[in-house]
Amino acid sequence: MEKAAIMETANSKHDYFTEEHSIFRDSLRKFLEKEAIPYFNQWEEERIVPRHFWRKMGDNGFLCPWIDEEYGGLGADFIFTVILNEELSRIGLGLGGIDLHSSIVVPYINNFGTEQQKRKYLPGCMNGEIITAIAMTEPGAGSDLAAISTTAIKDGDSYILNGQKTFISNGIQSDLIVVVAKTNPKAVPAHKGISLFLVEKDMPGFSRGRKLDKVGMHSQDTAELVFENVKVPAANLLGEEGKGFYHLMKELQQERILSVVSAQVAAEDMLSMTIDYVKERTAFGQPISKFQNTQFKLAEMATHVQLGRTFLEDLIVKHMLGKDIQKEVSMAKWWISDNARKMAPECMQLHGGYGYMEEYKIARRYRDIAVVPIYAGSNEIMKTIIAKNLGL
Template sequence: MGKYRFEEDEHVMFRKSLRKFLEKEAVPQYEQWEQDRLIPKSFWKKLGDMGFLCPQVDEQYGGLGLDFRYAVIIGEEMERVGASLTGVGLHNDITVPYIESYGNEEQKQRWLPGCISGDYITAIAMTEPGAGSDLANISTTAVRDGDNYVVNGQKTFITNGINSTHVVVVVKTDTKVEPKHRGISLLMIEEGMPGFTKGRKLDKVGLHAQDTSELYFEDCVVPVSNLIGEENKGFTYLMEKLQQERLVVAMAAQTASEDMLEMTVDYVKSRQAFGKPISAFQNTQFKLVEMATEVELGHSFLESLIEEHMAGKDIVSKVSMAKYWLTDTAKKISGECMQLHGGYGYMEEYKIARRYRDIPVAAIYAGSNEIMKTIVAKRMGL
């Protein structure tokens, strides 16, 4: 795939230096991380030292003040190495923006420098054992007690759950209000706060190096000064930020599709059957042309969405379409590419096997693809 139309010389240079860094610091270690089921915190520190964490943050807090185009490049280059690096994008583009947009001055000065240096690793905790897409029905509560909140509840499937030092937790501060979503707030809960424990690291089908865990809050005492934004406004904040979260997921799926297509084209050219490369068979050619077309369409659609998102437009419908279509397409492509690899595609040493495992969850997280369709249907007035 070609670069995006909006990439200028400085973006190309940024991409080159990031790719060089990852080829040295991530690619050789990635297999080990997958086996360890964890990316070491030392890698986060290196990312911070190089300016690859939260480059969008204002310079006064230690950031570089860069635009979203740099986030696109970081997301793509991380995904090229492997999907288990998704936690970096979550930190940069999903969690930290809540601090930037809704945090007060004191909170920004307290938290942002550490997020940029890699000393702090963030997570966002929405999902519970009994509530996923249905956010209004979460049961984690935060009851005001003087200068503190007392938090009780449990969260699950939390990306960066084990490594995280700072977690934006979605809580109910008002359990009586109707409609229920009006009682939701966001609290920053920090590692080491009394009553906050991390559960087991979850054993997933794919994304093995990505630490995902359960979080428990038992009479967890959190200072009121850790409330992000206003009390009971949390649901509004979440809705405002989900456009970018879903765009980030769509971008990762697109990158995965491009990567799978590239590796499969290389493979079929070198693999022989019946005395000729399997790329010479018409079935192989047709399959690859179909995939190449879908990848091309995805790239163009995504390019236009990134530009509209950067221009500050409300593109919730289109982003919901992109999130469901690009993740479903990536799932389909992973199966087709594995098939074209034959028996080797089922072997762990071939990257397609890992892609095949890593892709499916993208259709589930950040709002399932079924939810994406209901959002679009609603906006179509159906």
């Protein structure tokens, strides 16, 4: 079942989806069919996406297409970012580190960086020479960002950075890391003491800990990072000192929309492969698609998938219009990711014993989808945000 291009439903009302978007999608899909799909299983086994693939993505203009032409980018709109996310997610969520770099981390540099920082880093981020990561989560602080213990204390024209981070996507290969730290550990409330820093891989005192062995998303390298008296030049402060929390919150709406896109694509892919499988697999002399139980389960899943797609496309339009849709995005992040997680075992069950075999894609989807309700803000946090916006 071929997925409809994002925004085609919205196109009749808002005329956002253009021929340029179709050309970009077709070009990207052909590139991925040649350069990614044949090697993806190998990357999953090796637990990393090779750097030469990143460079190929950059050489073909698929990294950070939204960056202004002034810095060598295409100046593309948000739909290009959504298309990139969709096409990478269509292959597997293990390619999510590329989307994280292109659509989540680099925008921090573009939106809050100085002119000098932009000219220094953006070209490399676009051509694949610089791989980025963002280091927020710590062993003792996840969704509660104000509880981080990493510090960056001013010392002349530098900051001395100390702390540990964990679960950092692109952590092994990253050349440039946006690090969240407290410049004022005594600030009240605590989030007012948070700042962002650009840390380069060769800065003395920075090291990488373990390459983490995850349940799923194997090809996305994930690591622990350690900062021991790292001397970070004041010129590498990203945005305003003490405003880091607000910078992060400003970007969270887009980050969560993109996490929803990944979940939605996974759900659509699981539904598609399961429909194909039940039509081909026979039992008791007929395709298992003819059994009422199979039909009812797939009818329910198809309805939920369609509702998710409609909701998501509406949010994308509103986001492009600059609307504050924190409540709605939180609803979508919770509901669509939870729907995908619930679908995974149902689709595997309909595959029977073959669904438990690594050669079938549903097995990887089953592993990968488990983390989606956790990252970009856990679904429990999403419900808290929804309740707050309801005045509860």
